[in-house]
Amino acid sequence: MSEMKNDDFVNYELREFKLFEPLFRWARKKSLWIVAFCTGCGGIEMPPLATARYDFERFGIMPNPAPRMGDLFLITGYVTPKTLKRIIITYEMMQDPKYVLAHGSCPINGGVYWDSYNVVKQLDKYIPVDVAIAGCMPRAEAVMEGIMEIMRKIEDGTADGWKRYKENYEWYKKNQDELFGEGWREKDARRWLAWI
Numbered sequence: 001m002s003e004m005k006n007d008d009f010v011n012y013e014l015r016e017f018k019l020f021e022p023l024f025r026w027a028r029k030k031s032l033w034i035v036a037f038c039t040g041c042g043g044i045e046m047p048p049l050a051t052a053r054y055d056f057e058r059f060g061i062m063p064n065p066a067p068r069m070g071d072l073f074l075i076t077g078y079v080t081p082k083t084l085k086r087i088i089i090t091y092e093m094m095q096d097p098k099y100v101l102a103h104g105s106c107p108i109n110g111g112v113y114w115d116s117y118n119v120v121k122q123l124d125k126y127i128p129v130d131v132a133i134a135g136c137m138p139r140a141e142a143v144m145e146g147i148m149e150i151m152r153k154i155e156d157g158t159a160d161g162w163k164r165y166k167e168n169y170e171w172y173k174k175n176q177d178e179l180f181g182e183g184w185r186e187k188d189a190r191r192w193l194a195w196i
């Protein structure tokens with residue numbers, strides 16, 4: 001009986017890393033690497049965040065151009081269908097767990113471009129958004145507060161967009177295909193490969 005309990009402990013607590021999960025969450029929130037892919041006007045708020053006034057490196061945050069090493073994806077404003085394709089591919093290249101912060105009204109509901117033929121009105125239909133910051137444009141302190149909110153959600157385990165993307169992949173893929181047409185990845189890959 002006690003052997004069974006030991007097995008259970010090893011299987012569910014150690015092998016599944018549940019025992020160490022609070023430590024991992026704390027470490028993750030303290031070392032967020034940002035995917036430096038600035039979309040839309042909100043990207044202009046990044047220099048004040050990185051420089052002396054807000055100095056986000058003191059929280060362990062670092063800009064990083066490689067999606068494979070990024071944890072936090074900032075969507076810094078309006079999203080066009082053409083950009084959205086790159087956003088989806090970049091998001092899928094990032095390793096789990098990964099988090100998405102959307103700046104400003106545009107990725108929430110299209111913002112001032114709500115009636116435009118060429119702006120995606122709801123980013124959350126195509127990739128999961130963990131925290132969205134309202135405003136046009138949100139000031140640097142609002143972006144900082146959004147990052148702090150992501151950190152709080154990482155620590156309490158509610159920044160789970162990466163899990164939702166896996167669990168509801170068919171729904172996200174259906175929305176993506178409705179916008180771009182089925183087979184869009186393959187078609188785009190063929191176009192990009194022609195440049196290599």
Ligand code: SF4
Pocket residue numbers: 040041042076077078103104105106111112135136137138
């Ligand atoms: S919310 Fe305003 S600042 Fe942000 S991308 Fe849209 S128009 Fe630009």
